[in-house]
Amino acid sequence: MFRLEAVKKSYLQKGRTVHALNGVDLEIPAGQLVAIQGPTGGGKSTMLQMLGALDRPTSGTVSVGGKAISTLGDGALADIRAHDIGFVFQHYNLIPTLSAQENVEMGLAPLKLPAEERAMRAAAALASVGLVERATHLPGELSGGQQQRVAIARALAKNPKALLADEPTGNLDEATRDEIMELFVQLWREGLTIVMVTHDSAVAARAQRRLRIKDGKITEQV
Numbered sequence: 229m230f231r232l233e234a235v236k237k238s239y240l241q242k243g244r245t246v247h248a249l250n251g252v253d254l255e256i257p258a259g260q261l262v263a264i265q266g267p268t269g270g271g272k273s274t275m276l277q278m279l280g281a282l283d284r285p286t287s288g289t290v291s292v293g294g295k296a297i298s299t300l301g302d303g304a305l306a307d308i309r310a311h312d313i314g315f316v317f318q319h320y321n322l323i324p325t326l327s328a329q330e331n332v333e334m335g336l337a338p339l340k341l342p343a344e345e346r347a348m349r350a351a352a353a354l355a356s357v358g359l360v361e362r363a364t365h366l367p368g369e370l371s372g373g374q375q376q377r378v379a380i381a382r383a384l385a386k387n388p389k390a391l392l393a394d395e396p397t398g399n400l401d402e403a404t405r406d407e408i409m410e411l412f413v414q415l416w417r418e419g420l421t422i423v424m425v426t427h428d429s430a431v432a433a434r435a436q437r438r439l440r441i442k443d444g445k446i447t448e449q450v
């Protein structure tokens with residue numbers, strides 16, 4: 229699903245070059261549930277940007293679903309993000325004035341589906357995260373855990389090949405965190421590839437595989 233070879237990503241910060249990723253080799257086959265941990269500034273977000281075809285490496289190769297992203301134009305990268313990758317964020321990133329159903333449908337907008345199919349797929353995605361009865365609710369009328377479920381439904385509605393999650397439980401209490409993690413484990417058992425960045429060791433402990441990124445270098449945690 230993901231292959232990184234000798235990947236470097238550098239940024240210029242006040243005239244100084246920062247190596248956010250500094251020679252990363254990594255393979256994540258389809259069907260894995262991977263947690264990425266590491267200190268602040270270590271390169272975790274940069275890594276998710278590479279996996280999510282949000283940015284290109286400075287050098288080295290990143291392949292997403294067999295496509296080398298350095299060789300693709302912006303339109304092709306947008307296509308990969310629209311079709312193949314679901315994104316989940318710490319702060320849910322829902323639109324407050326839209327219902328749960330409408331928020332999930334928004335995630336399908338780039339696919340340009342007929343309205344009826346969009347509505348059906350959004351309803352099915354909400355059902356798959358246990359929120360059938362909340363479809364007409366606004367985000368402000370839902371708990372944090374329910375809002376994160378809506379965000380997960382939005383990511384799932386397009387039937388992505390992989391889900392990328394940046395601190396998906398960072399805003400939740402422990403009980404809700406465990407529920408959301410249980411949902412990720414269930415989705416993984418159904419065959420979805422999931423890569424999540426987390427500061428929470430209890431969350432990482434549930435993953436199939438744990439990676440650590442520090443100073444732009446990756447190590448496997450046993």
Ligand SMILES: Nc1ncnc2c1ncn2[C@@H]1O[C@H](COP(=O)(O)OP(=O)(O)OP(=O)(O)O)[C@@H](O)[C@H]1O
Binds near residue numbers: 239246269275
């Ligand atoms: N767009 C950017 N421009 C300049 N420097 C950047 C940019 N994005 C990241 N960096 C730098 O790259 C390094 C890695 O950042 P990154 O956000 O990937 O770390 P992180 O592990 O996700 O940190 P955190 O846990 O705080 O989110 C840091 O030194 C950061 O300041």
